Amino acid sequence: MTTEGHIKQTIQKDKQHQSLYNDPLYVVENINEDVVVVDGCSPCAIVLTRVESTGIHIQDSSQSSHCESIASCYGIACDNVGCILVSDWGSHRIHQIDMDGKFIQFILTQQHGIQSPLGLSIDNKSQLWLCNNDGKEVNNLQVQIMNSD
Template identity: 40%
Template structure:
C-alpha cells in the first residue's frame, strides 16, 4: 500500500485559512484564503503579492495556466486573468445569470478552461468548457439516463487521460466524466454506505485522484477508475481539517492546506516503485 510521508509544514502569512492552492512553480503558489484574499507565497510562507475581491465560499476559485497567468473568479462572478507581471486584468468569461461560477481550472493538455457552475434557483450544477480566450465549447450536465450529475461543483480538475473530475459538495461525491462529458463513475467513499464531504481535489503522475474529506478529516486517494487506495491521516501532522490540495509535477510533492489554520503540509508518496520523471517534462497540473 502506498504511504505518504510529511516533508515540510509551511505557515502562510496574510491569511487564517488555506482554501485552495495552485502552483505557479516549485517555489511559488497562489493560495486563496479568508475574506476573498488571494495570496502569492513562496515555500517559506512569505507573501509575495495579493489580490482581493474574490468570493468567500472557499471553492476552487483560481487556477494557473501554462503561461503562469493566474485566472480567478471575482466576487461578481466574472472570470478574470491576471497577467504574469500582475499588472493587467482581463475579463475572460463574464458572469451570465443565473449560472454562477463556483470553480475554475486551466487544462495543461489543451489550455481549455473548465468551469463548475451553480444555479441557486434550481440548486443544480453544470460543467462548462471554454477556450483560453473565453469561447464556450461544451456543457456537461446529464448522465446517460438524463439525470443531472452535479449539484454544487466546488472544485474541478482534470486527470492525465483528460477525465473531468468534480468535487461536488452538494452530492457528497466525486463525479468523473470523460472529456466528451460521458459519466464514468461517482465516488462516495471507501466503503458502501460511507459518507463523503468532499472539498479540494487534485491528481498526480500516477493518475491517482486525491480529495479532501471534511467528514473523516483525511485526504482520500482513489485510482483513475474510482477504486479506493489509501488515505493521508493529516490530523497527526497538525492539519485537523484538510480543505485544499495541489500537486507539484516537478517535485512530485502533494500540498495539503487547512480550513482553520494558515498552514500547508507538503507530503511525498513513498514506495512509488516506478520512476515518474520521464513522463513529467511536458505535463503540469495546477
C-alpha cells in the same frame, strides 16, 4: 472557455439525459483526460466523467459507498499516475482514490497532524501542497502515494 470567453464544452447530462451533478464544486482533469468532479460538499460524491474528444459523454461513475465516509470535500487534485486525492475537512484526512473511482488508502490523517484540510495541489515534483485550516498554514508534504496496480 476560449480566450475570448466563449464556452467550448458543457458536461451536464449522461447518455440517458439525466443530470450528472447536483452541486458541482471542484473540478480537475486526470492523466486520462477524465473530468473529475466533487459533487456536493456534505455529503459528497466523486464523479469521474469520460468524454470523447468530440465532446460526447461516454462514461461516468460515482463511488457513493466510499464517499459516504468523506465527511466534507474541500479540495481535489490528481497525481501523475492518475490517482485522485481528496481533502476531507470533516474527518481530518486525505483520501487517495484510483483513476476508476475506487478507494485506495488514507494518505494523511490526524495522526500526521492534519487538521481540517482544505485546498490541495500536487506540483511537478509530485509533492503535495496542503492548506491546513486549523493551523492557518500551507504545508509542503512528502507522502508515499501508492499506485493502484
